[in-house]
Amino acid sequence: MSTEPALMSLTAVAKAIAGKTVSSREVTQSCLERIAQWQPSLNAFMSIEADRALAAADAADAARAKGKVSGALHGVPLAHKDMYYDAGHVVTCGSRIRRDFVATTTSTALQRLKDAGTVRLGSLQMVEFAYGPTGHNPHYGPVHNPWNIDHITGGSSSGSGSAVAARLTFAALGSDTGGSIRLPAHFCGVTGLKTTVGRVSRAGAMPLSQSLDTVGPLAQSAEDCALLLGLMAGADPADPTAIAGPLPDYMGATREPIKGLTIGVPTAFYVDDLDPEVARIFEEALAVLKREGANIVQVELPEQRQLTAACQFVLATEAAAFHKRWMIxxxxxxxxxxxxxxxxGLAVSGVSYLEAMRWRGPALAAHNAAVAGVDAMIMPVSPVAAPTIAESDVGNSPDAEAMIQRLTRFTRPINYLGLPSLSIPTGFTKDGLPVGMQLVGRSFDEAMILRIGAAFQRATDFHGRVPKKR
Incomplete structure (x- = not known):
């Protein structure tokens, strides 16, 4: 175990605080010291609330001394994407329009983590209104990748990916509408969980696309994500789309072996036109899963390009509808x-939007039929490792849509189908940039992909590597 508390995993630090081997104040101070060291070069935080965080940590320590423990994350400091409403705090959503917006309510997901005892470190940078895959932000500047600050973090949960990778926070909420958790996880070398639509309440989280938005965590490990999911998931009166019913034992699932499981590999689309290093790392990841006892089989999926196009119709239309008044x-x-x-998005016809929405059910049924013989699928998150900030800074030029489509073409079909997906670090390029792969499960079967991800992480150390300050 590192002597620097901030380098511990979320699960480990929660246990250490509970066991009184380290105090919440010591842990919070360690995070703040790393934030002071890294923030000038990363631009990962939107706000840093050092004094308030230390006061909250002291209060958590005092409460524990009296035997009053809030929950599983009592005294653990965290920061989250600046789109989760937190009553009394400015929530910019990465925008100029909401630069001074003070929330009057707290999002359900954030409140459930607060109820578990977390301490607020501040808020994390993001792409403007969560609408972009690179991490650029014209109002607040780009967020930088801690493995190489000349490279992007991915978006839109850019600050979340960067801050978790640099160990400035033990975990962070992100959101995933077209890849916005999985892309930063892939580019920054952390673990990111896109949940099934309906698994976690979206109440109090800034909307982008009402039928595609999902709430999920970025953290060091699958185990950490399992802990967070168990705290956040479940029904919510404030969000009628949040599913009721008993929850699986997500933490228990991460301790199960994968021997005998069958994992599918797509025969096309997700394995086409990969950067050679991404292709190499993909094959090496499959070899690890085989050594752990999983059966790897080829699976022919339905045409995925149609899913990507349909996702774009839905996202563009719903985003435009939400922003119409401000655009005027x-x-x-x-x-x-x-x-x-x-x-x-305003140019998408009502007929095209309704056709895209109507096709989601048949498309999901076709996907389920194709994967009936496997426990989960594995595929790249993106065909490339992180591009540089300069080469991906395309603004609204004619090259913009091509850049966006290239980065997101492996993530959008999963959003359209509403399925859960876990991005895990699986290797590094020769230039030292991380590469991740995504495990895709059946609807509401986050437990299976967390199980596979945790097994992979027991067999490798990619998720535990920490970038060095240059």
Whole structure:
């Protein structure tokens, strides 16, 4: 175990605080010291609340001394994507429009983590209104990748990916509508869980696309994500789409072996036109799973390009509908790329949108039939490792849509189908950039992909590697 508390995993630090081998104040101070060291080069935080965090940590320690423990994360400091409403705090959503917006309510997911005893470190940077896959932000500047600050973090949960990778926070909430948890996890070398639509309440989280948005964590490990999911998941009166019913034992699932499980590999699309290093790392990841006892089989999936196109119709239309009033009243307060994409959404016909929505059920049924013989699928998150900030800074140029489509083409079909997906670090390029793979499960079977991810992480150390300050 590292002597620097901030380098511990979420699960480990929660146990250490509970066992009184380290105090909440010591842990919080350790995180704040790393934030002070890394923030100038990463730009991962939107706000840093050092004094308030230390006061909350002291209060958590005092409560524990009196035998009063809030929950499983009592005294653990965390920071989250700046789109989760937190009553009394400014929540910018990465935008100029909401630069001074003070929330009057707290999002359900965030409140459940607060009820578990967490301490707020501040808020994390993000792409403007969560609408972009790179991590650029014209209002607050790009977030930088701690493995190489010249490279992108991925978006839109850019600050979450960067901060978790640099060990500035033990975990962070992100959101995934078209890949916005999995892409930062892949590019930054952390673990990111896109949940099934309906698994975690979206109440109090800034909406982008009402039928695609999902809430989920980024953390060091699958075990950490399992802990967080168990605390957040479940029904919520404030969100009628949140599913009721008993929850699986997510933490228990991460301790189960994978010997005898069958994992599918797509025969096409997800394995086409990969960067050679991504292809190499994919094959090496499959070899690890085989050594752990999993059966790897080829699976022919339905045409995925149609799913990508349908996802884009749905996302663009729903995002434009949400932003229509601001686009009319405050177009100059948007960044050029986000405004262009929102305006494109206005051009999608009602017929096209309804056809895309109507096709989701049959598309999911076809997918389920194709994967009936496997426990989960594995595939790359993106065909490339992180591009540089300079080469991906395309604004609203004619190259913008091509860049966006290239980065997100392996993530959007999963959003359209509403399925859970876990991005896990699986290796590094020769230039030292992390690469992740995504495990895709059946609806509401997060337990299976967490089980497989945890087994992979017991056999490898990619998730435990920490970037060095340069």
């Amino acid at each position: 009243e405050r177009p100059g307060d948007y960044g050029a790329q986000v405004l262009m994409r929102l305006q494109n």
